[in-house]
Amino acid sequence: MEIILQLKGIHKSFGGLKTLTDVNMTVKKGEIHALIGPNGAGKTTLLNIISGIESLDKGTIFFKGQDISRFPPYKRAILGMGRTFQHVEVFGEMTVKENVMVGFYLRKNRGFVSYIFSLPEVKKEEKDIEKKSLEILDYIALSHKKDFLAKNLTIGEQRILEIGRALATTPELLLLDEPAAGLNIRETKTLGQLIRKIRDERGITVLVVEHDMELIMKISDIITVLNFGCVIAEGGPLEIQKNSEVIKAYLGEED
Amino acid sequence: MGKANLISLLFFALALFFFPITVKDSYIITISIFAGINALVALGLTILMGYAGQISLGQAGFYGVGAYVSAILSLYAGIPVVFSIAIAVLAASLLAVILAIPSLRLKGHYLAVATLGFGEIIHILLNEWGPGGPSGFGDIPTFSILGYQISSTNDYFYLTWLVVVIGMILSQNLINSMGGKTLKAIHDSETASLCIGINVSQIKIKVFILSAIFAAVAGGLYAHFVTFLSPSTFSLFYSILVVLMVVLGGMRSLWGAIVGALIITFLPEVLRGFKEYDVLVYGVILTLSLLFLRKGIVPIVCDMVKKWR
Ligand SMILES: Nc1ncnc2c1ncn2[C@@H]1O[C@H](COP(=O)(O)OP(=O)(O)O)[C@@H](O)[C@H]1O
Ligand SMILES: [Mg+2]
Numbered sequence: 001m002e003i004i005l006q007l008k009g010i011h012k013s014f015g016g017l018k019t020l021t022d023v024n025m026t027v028k029k030g031e032i033h034a035l036i037g038p039n040g041a042g043k044t045t046l047l048n049i050i051s052g053i054e055s056l057d058k059g060t061i062f063f064k065g066q067d068i069s070r071f072p073p074y075k076r077a078i079l080g081m082g083r084t085f086q087h088v089e090v091f092g093e094m095t096v097k098e099n100v101m102v103g104f105y106l107r108k109n110r111g112f113v114s115y116i117f118s119l120p121e122v123k124k125e126e127k128d129i130e131k132k133s134l135e136i137l138d139y140i141a142l143s144h145k146k147d148f149l150a151k152n153l154t155i156g157e158q159r160i161l162e163i164g165r166a167l168a169t170t171p172e173l174l175l176l177d178e179p180a181a182g183l184n185i186r187e188t189k190t191l192g193q194l195i196r197k198i199r200d201e202r203g204i205t206v207l208v209v210e211h212d213m214e215l216i217m218k219i220s221d222i223i224t225v226l227n228f229g230c231v232i233a234e235g236g237p238l239e240i241q242k243n244s245e246v247i248k249a250y251l252g253e254e255d
Numbered sequence: 256m257g258k259a260n261l262i263s264l265l266f267f268a269l270a271l272f273f274f275p276i277t278v279k280d281s282y283i284i285t286i287s288i289f290a291g292i293n294a295l296v297a298l299g300l301t302i303l304m305g306y307a308g309q310i311s312l313g314q315a316g317f318y319g320v321g322a323y324v325s326a327i328l329s330l331y332a333g334i335p336v337v338f339s340i341a342i343a344v345l346a347a348s349l350l351a352v353i354l355a356i357p358s359l360r361l362k363g364h365y366l367a368v369a370t371l372g373f374g375e376i377i378h379i380l381l382n383e384w385g386p387g388g389p390s391g392f393g394d395i396p397t398f399s400i401l402g403y404q405i406s407s408t409n410d411y412f413y414l415t416w417l418v419v420v421i422g423m424i425l426s427q428n429l430i431n432s433m434g435g436k437t438l439k440a441i442h443d444s445e446t447a448s449l450c451i452g453i454n455v456s457q458i459k460i461k462v463f464i465l466s467a468i469f470a471a472v473a474g475g476l477y478a479h480f481v482t483f484l485s486p487s488t489f490s491l492f493y494s495i496l497v498v499l500m501v502v503l504g505g506m507r508s509l510w511g512a513i514v515g516a517l518i519i520t521f522l523p524e525v526l527r528g529f530k531e532y533d534v535l536v537y538g539v540i541l542t543l544s545l546l547f548l549r550k551g552i553v554p555i556v557c558d559m560v561k562k563w564r
Binding site: 077093094115117 | 425428429432433434435436437439440442443446447448450451452453454455465
């Protein structure tokens with residue numbers, strides 16, 4: 001199968017504290033790839049490095065065969081990388097619909113001058129973007145909240161909205177950071193279905209960081225386990241469940 | 256443009272049209288011209304502060320460049336006034352680019368510091384090299400459009416506020432467009448904006464240039480209205496006044512810029528009655544309103560109107 005994302009020898013420290021050590025990982029196109037590990041293992045840091053929010057100390061990131069290690073985040077988004085955040089980053093003062101609409105900016109940017117002079121094609125396009133945004137809201141089952149300010153949604157809805165906003169950028173790879181955190185059982189189930197749907201219907205590759213083991217086992221094709229910034233195991237859900245290294249890492253983490 | 260905005264603009268334009276005819280007092284009309292000029296500078300800064308989340312403490316610099324360049328070109332090079340303003344605006348935009356590129360690529364409030372320095376440098380340069388040095392120069396040509404000399408106070412009132420209305424329409428176009436949505440997005444979360452493909456620093460640079468253009472146009476209007484310039488007009492004090500107009504009127508409201516400019520421009524005139532205490536009263540009023548009207552006047556009034564309905 002075709003490789004969409006490849007990490008080679010990624011190192012990252014924060015003030016002398018090693019957060020990631022020689023991380024190697026390959027994500028195949030069309031798969032739902034889970035990244036798990038105890039708290040503080042470095043999962044979020046790795047997603048930040050992949051999306052360009054954090055710089056890396058050493059190593060290379062290939063996205064669709066291209067070395068993007070030094071690309072700013074917005075260029076990675078243009079290439080087809082979308083993401084959500086563990087600490088939600090919705091545009092709180094904007095409505096749910098507008099949150100999705102800005103997602104379309106990437107593919108439909110007309111430039112400031114045409115916005116300032118409100119050229120005719122700008123108006124037409126905005127109508128088009130609005131229509132497409134409503135379709136996405138339908139897709140993620142959030143239409144009934146379209147005119148709510150994003151900050152007034154529940155945490156679960158905000159996480160779903162972040163997925164919708166990312167979908168508007170028409171990504172090929174979607175990075176999800178703990179999408180089920182703060183969701184109740186029913187919401188988590190719907191989320192699982194949505195992630196599957198996104199992959200099955202839109203062919204979007206998903207790299208998902210998650211703590212909810214039931215969800216992970218149900219939706220993922222392959223799982224990579226991170227512990228203290230090192231990859232300690234990789235394999236299918238059943239394989240990982242039985243892996244003694246993984247069990248030790250999780251039992252070692254007293255909650 | 257939304258219906259509500261269109262209606263407000265129409266009423267506003269009507270009020271402007273009848274204002275000089277009904278008021279007749281040329282002193283008040285003159286102050287209103289200054290208010291309009293200030294409103295333009297404040298409008299540009301509102302987009303920068305309220306929508307792009309950046310502070311500039313150097314708008315006086317762009318205002319000064321607009322005024323001096325246009326005045327010098329028309330007075331010493333004989334360039335017709337409209338063109339001299341256009342060139343001055345171009346000069347100010349270039350300076351904005353040079354200033355913005357290094358300071359906006361960095362995170363944080365580098366722009367505030369850089370613009371503060373920029374404003375001071377312009378102020379010093381005008382003192383050192385401006386015609387007449389610190390005491391300034393006069394005889395700057397007045398406006399003429401297509402051979403029609405704009406010299407009466409009423410004419411200049413209409414010209415100034417026409418430019419303000421045009422600036423308002425263009426700003427509303429921007430804010431209500433997809434471009435405006437990206438500005439709000441950047442304001443709410445830079446990280447998320449970057450991750451949906453918005454080139455945040457490039458957009459900030461563009462908005463900064465836009466704010467410089469507004470200030471430079473205002474500077475041109477000022478120069479050819481008063482026909483006399485001296486550096487003291489373009490000091491840090493003016494930059495701070497513009498920030499106050501924006502904050503007082505309401506950072507996230509374009510109308511706030513106009514309301515803020517009207518208040519800050521007229522307040523000293525209203526306070527004349529306090530004689531030697533006027534500066535003190537001025538300061539107290541500003542401090543209190545900033546403390547108690549956090550959101551700014553226009554948003555607060557809008558909220559109140561909504562509640563009444
Ligand atoms: N910006 C930062 N500055 C300093 N330390 C950080 C920073 N980001 C993450 N860390 C540290 O890196 C480690 C891994 O964090 P994180 O990637 O959030 O783990 P996870 O997502 O697996 O729970 C933690 O010890 C955290 O404190
Ligand atoms: Mg995390």
